Amino acid sequence: MSVWSDGQGNWPRLNSTLSRVLAALLGALIATVLLTLCITLWWPFGDAVEQIFAGGVFFFVFWAGFFYWALLAKGGLQAWRRMLLLMASLTLINAVHFVGG
Amino acid sequence: MQQATHKTLYNTHSWIGIWCGILLFVVTFSGLPAMFAHELEVWQSPTLSQLHSVDSTQLDSVVADAKANGFDYADYFIVPELERGFVQLVHFEEGQEPDIRYYDASTQQPLEIGHSDMAHVLEHLHTDLHLPSPVGRYVVGLAGMAMLLSIIAGILIHVKWRKEFVMLRPKRSWRLLLTDHHKLLGLWTLPFAFILAFSGTILGLLGLVSPLLAVAKFDGDVDKAVAAVVGPQAEVSGTAASRLSLDALQQQALSIQPELDVHFIHVTADGDANGLVKFSGNHVEKLSNLQNVTLQLTNGELVHQSDAAERGPFQRIFAAVTPLHFVMFGDIMLKAFYALSTLALSLMIVTGNMIWLAKLDAPHKAARAKPHPLARFTLGICAGLVSACAALICASTWLQGMAQQAALEEGTFWLVWVLALALAFSPLTLRRQLSLHLNGASALLLLTLLGDGIINGRWLWHAPLLTVGVHIGLLAMAAMLAFAAALLARMQANSERQPQRHEGFSADSSPA
Secondary structure, eight states: OOSSOOSSSOOTTTTSHHHHHHIIIIIHHHHHHHHHHHHHHHOOSSOHHHHHHHHHTTHHHHHHHHHHHHHTSSSHHHHHHHHHHHHHHHHHHHHHHHHHO | OOHHHHHHHHHHHHHHHHHHHHHHHHHHHHHHHHHTHHHHHHHTOHHHHTOOOOSOOOHHHHHHHHHHTTOOOSSEEEEEETTTTEEEEEEOOTTSOOEEEEEETTTOOEEOOOSOOHHHHHHHHHHHTTOOTTHHHHHHHHHHHHHHHHHHHHHHHOTTHHHHTSOOOTTSOHHHHHHHHHHHHHHHTHHHHHHHHHHHHHHHHHHHHHHHHHHHHSTTOHHHHHHHHHOOOOOOOSOBOOOOOHHHHHHHHHHHOTTEEEEEEEEESTTBTTOEEEEEEEESSSSOOOEEEEEETTTOOEEEEEEGGGSOHHHHHHHHHHHHHTTOSSOHHHHHHHHHHHHHHHHHHHHHHHHHHHHHHGGGTSOOSSOOHHHHHIIIIIIHHHHHHHHHHHHHHHTTTOTTHHHHHHHHHHHHHHHHHHHHTSSSOHHHHHHHHHHHHHHHHHHHHHHHHHHHOOBTTBSOHHHHHHHHHHHHHHHHHHHHHHHHHHHHHHHHHOGGGGTTOOTTTSOO
């Protein structure tokens, strides 16, 4: 048992409403930052200026979308799972670009 | 929609309103004078308001006169406000007051424009809440984001929107009346609110994500990214060189981009061999304010140009954001429509808070002993802002000609706002306070017209066109405030006759 787990496979703090709200605010923001970077790096059309606007102009629309995706989860754990899934996938895609040069 | 989803969205909509409602009101309501900042800037100066529009001016004469009179800077802006008949020269120095000079565009003679700063006080409230840069802009951007999140949840939870478009039940409970108003105002202003939230958030928060975008495409160099969009800054060589005529350079810029409507001219490193001049402004036909041409000062060689209206879709969207947000297109009727929508949106935000307060009282079915702190803050800040704006506009006419006018105006604005907030926590009933604010602000606006006539000799029936427009706007606003005060008094009388009608709502617990 710890402050996070009750020893029976439950994580009451991580599954709380506060945790869900944090996932919606913070997790969604980090995921959005990674998505913005991803779009800017991979956008195939136009010059560098067009590519930075492709990533930047709809930044907050993605944030809003991820915010509600996290908030509409059943609990904090599911909200964080959703955000972490996004973060992991987007980090991988960004890493491919940076590693691939 | 599942009940749990609906509940989550409803709660999100409510909590965003509770936490950000007052900030959203301040940002939204202050957008009204900010929208007319250019008109107010001209109106606040009796000298500027007498000028007539011209088709062209001689920039070289203006700059030569300014330089002969101490405006000896290598880096400065020229703002040719030809439609208003004047030219502005501005030099910014970090940590110092900007040096701003005004010239008559037709005679190229310097103008003494007075000391009023009313328009800037109101404009800065909207753009950065008078907070240090760039914190204020980010806070305003986050308010836009909150509005966007609230709009999304609001759309999703109101499933009977066809019915709600026309539903108003004035004879039912107070809470239903508030709810109907909130939904009606929200639905009718939805496209407008969405445009404002969308464009406002981009303007406020793009600076926050720009380092990230620079990392992706410009090796983390934000200056390089900015230069790619708006053109480079001059690198001073130290070698003195004479420049070409600014009028000739402007002609050259217009030959490169004939659709450019020049609003700003930025001269950097004037007198240096590497000096540059950037002409920027709007597209004359398309919705874009990201048009610019940068030329070498010494030989007129093209250094950079950006024609966002002809670029990719994302640049075109970004270029349309500022004109969309500040109504830099269409005619005065469109601005009037924006102004009315801004008022409706502000009212919708306040009704949101009031619904929550009425709901809070509902289980008790009796008047609260003391008003809820949110009710006090909502009244003090929101109604206080309306009074403070009216007091500032009024002060600007009555203090005309005083050397300390700008400081006194700003002092009046903050003093009235702080007093309103302090008053909200006094024993005086909130309903009485609201009545005081509405009647007071209305009277101050009427007093402004009187002051403008007595001090500046500008009466509604005998004044330049722009002044007449401002007077009509102030009269309309005064009438609306007086009407709201009369409505409030009538409701008060009704509630005294039929106390049961205001079930779950204390006359003192909410601002109306």
